[in-house]
Amino acid sequence: MSGCSSGDVCSQEQRRRCCISHVFFNSATLNSDEIAAIHVAPSRGRSGDGGDGVFWSKNPRKFIRSGQVHRTADSSSSGSSSCCGPPVYEGDECFTFGDVLKAVDSLASLLRSILDADDPYLILSQSSFSVKSNYSKQRTSSRSKSAVSFIPSVKQLAESDNVYKPKILGLYMPPSVEYIVSVLSVLRCGEAFLPLDPLWPKDRILSVVSSANVDLIVTFEPSFYDVEKSGWLVEFGSCPVLSLSMKEIMEGCSSPLQLYWPCEKEQKRLFCYVLYTSGSTGEPKGVCGTEQGLLNRFMWMQELYPMHEGEILLFKTSISFIDHLQEFLGAMLGACTLVIPPFNELRKDPFSIVNFLQAYSINRLIAVPSLMRVILPTLKIQSNIGIGCSLKFLVLSGEDFPLSLWDELSSLLPRTSILNLYGSTEVSGDCTYFDCKMLPTILDTEALTSVPIGVPISNCDVLLVGENDTSKTGEIYVGGLCVSIGYIEASPTPLDYIKMCKNYSCNCCEDDCGSQVYYRTGDFARRLPGGDLVFLGRKDRTIKVHGQRVALEEIENIIRAHPDVIDAAVISHEDSGELSFLTAFLVLRHNNLSGNLVRSSVRSWLSSKVPLAMIPNRFVLIESLPMSSSGKVDYAFLASSTFFTLHVQDDIDGAKHSDNLEMIKKVYYYLLKGHFVHFVCLNIFIILLAPIYSNT
Incomplete structure (x- = not known):
């Protein structure tokens, strides 16, 4: 039910770590009146640029506690002399932990009633409207045909009596308080959530919903964010859609929540979320992540680099990226304040992140190295020096961290602790870490070009599996609490997971030799004498x-479906070993087609089907793809300097002025338009674009 009495078997200390729902409940109850989240008002509601590059008034009003459900700061609010709360500006909308907890209880109760029986709030899609009377039976029978694909040992566990496969609820909304409430509500009622990024093309969203056999899609009416409404999901989708407003949820629950805690159920939930990633088979893969993996990652951070009440974090990562989970869970479970920038502003203007860091005195930031490289020139501006005082932790993950970038960041932010984390969606986001304060000592004896990815986090095991037992280089295998249970698809057991001994040279076949499930990452690393790992590549x-x-195969498959393309190959290459670029080689169905028209058509085709990161930077037209002796596409030859000299240069010269010059002109015009009228920034921007332009 809603809690355990003093006579219950589980003690308060045991409950503290038993599930995310309990940890959040304890955090929210103890900090009920503190600010949990701030929805930043759109820029049109702020005062103008004060000349320092920041688009907020210089004297922010502090939050004043009140008995309201939540409050929006306005010009009539009297300022507070208290310095204990985070800065709040005109138009910002604040939610306390008590507000969020109440909303979670309300939505969890509503979801439970919907999943257990028909509910008037439900909007059925057109394709399922006619079978409303036997909806429950139909969904149950269809789910049995779509089993989760596991390695044998985990599959046996899934079929045992002490676990259950949860229902999957799609969450169609951007980073927002509504999204946070939705995730916590799904976890509270014992089911699993599937983030549906509004930035995805509609075809991809519908494909993911169908592949995962989603039971219900939850969406909120846009309030502080500008996103397309969910009506099209009702029209074209294959499952029911629940559309709500935050006001309805806040007013919907007045009595205590009557639900068992997920950790108290006799059967344990097999997974608590599904997150789709680009698949090496040419199709997206739905990773089934566990609650213990998410909670273990949070607890590890709390033990080594604890978040303290009152710290301010930024929620800016797309919900399609695994790192977004720790971005908001860290704040909600650690009793910190989460600042949520306007959805579209941050997407359209990545440089604006610097404004949010400074205006809200952000203490912790999770980012990919490439983002830090982009905003680095802006951080160097004298007016942004205050960021170095407020930013306590900078956590980088998601890609290789070049040593040159660390050198600049450490000089610019000497008071900031910089961590480099490594992992993937299959291992709950992160499985190793490296504290950059150790880097100078390592560089005394090691010649490195990138920052090490370090050592395993708590309760994770990392092996390097090489060709021989004495090798210090090998493929990274990850085991422990962080490992997901597999992919939600009906394909055969994936080769990504394997059961083996920690001492992988052991040939023992006994079950008691310490064997466990490992995820084969496909990444290679070498181990330094001190034990830290250095990433080598895939x-x-x-x-x-x-x-x-x-996954380059996925891009190829989509390009091949274009009516003017008969075959395609995509390769990646790096500029100065730091930036990844994609080149697509196209074999056209008809040779008399205009090259520029085809490039534009294929690019538009991709933009409607895949995320922006999967669209190649350039498209090269060739008569045929080179083949190896085995009859496969010779990707090594495609990427060779010989092939580029013979086939690519002329094609690039012909396309430069039509594609890339136009792109540079648009971005340059956007900067001049009013967001960054600073000639130093513009000159740096031109210098950064020069190698991109010359290579495309």
Whole structure:
């Protein structure tokens, strides 16, 4: 039910770590009147640029506690002399932990009633409207045909009596308080959530919903964010849609929540979320992540680098990227304040992140190295020096962290602790860490080009599996609490997971030899004498672009479906070993087609089907793809300097002025338009674009 009495078997200390719902309940109850989240008002509601590059008034009003459900700061609010709360500006909307807890209880209760029986709030899609009377039976029978694909040992566990497969609820909304409430509500009622990024093309969203056999899609009416309404999901989707407003949820629950805690159920939930990543098979893969993996990652951070009440964090990561989970869970479970920038502003203007860091005195930031490289020139501006005083932790993950970038960041932010984390969606986001304060000592004896990815976090095991037992280099295998249970698809058991001994050279077949499930990452690393790992690269054709995992095979498959293309191959290459670029080689169905028209058509085709990170930077037209002796596409030859000299240069010269010059002109015009009228920034921007322009 809603809690345990003093006579219950589980003690308060045991409950503290038993599930995310309990940890949040304890955090929210103890800090009921503190600010949990601030929805930043759109820029049109702020005062103008004060000349220092920040688009807020210089004297922010502090939050004043009140008995309201939540409050919006306005010009009539009297300022507070208290310095204990985070800065709040005109138009910002604040939610206390008590507000969020109440909303979670309300929505969890509503979801439970909907999933257990028909409910008047439910909006059925057109394709399922006619079978409303036998909806429950139909969904149950269809789910049995879509089993989760596991390695044998985990599959046996899934079929045992002490676990259950949860229902999957799609969450169609951007980073917001509504999204946070939705995630916590789904976890509270014992089911699993599936983030549906509004930035995804509609075809991809519908494909993911169908593949995961989603039971219900939850969406909120846009309030502080500008996103397309969910009506199209009702029209084209294959499952029911629940559309709500935050006001309805806040007013919907007045009595105590009558639900068992997920950790108190006799059967344990097999997974608590599904997150889709780009698949090496050419199709997106739905990773089934566990609650113990998420909670273990949070507890590890709290033990080594604890978040304290009153710290301010920024929620700016797309919900399609695994790192967004720790971004908001850290704040909600650690009793910190989460600042949520306007959805579209941050997407359209990544430089604006610097404004949010300074205006709200952000203490912790999670980012990919490429983002920090982009905003680095802006951080160097004298007016932004205050960020170095407020930013306590900078956590970088998602891609290789070049040593040159660390050198600049450490000089610019000497008071900031910088962590480099490594992981993937299959291992709950992170499985190793490196504290950069140790880097100078390592550099005394090691010649490195990138920051090490470090050692395993708590309750995780990392092996390097090489060709021989004495090798210090090998593929990264990850085991422990962080490992997901598999992919939610009906395909055969994936080769990504394997059961083996920690001493992988052991040939023992006994069950009691300490064997466990490991995830084969496809990444290679070498171990330094001190035990830290250094990332070397990938073994397959799955890469990271701006922190997002991209499978080149998936891009190829989508391009091949274009009516003017008969075949395609996509390769990645790096500029100065730091920035990844994608090149697509196209074999056209008809040779008399205009090259510029085809490029534009294929680019538009991709933009409607895949995220921006998966669209190649350039498209090269060739008569045929080079083949190896085995009859496969010779990707090594495609990427060779010989092939580029013979086939690519002329094509690039012809396309430069039509594609890339136009892109540079648009971005330059956007900067001049009013967001960054600073000639130093503009000159740096031109210098940064020069190698991109010359290579495309």
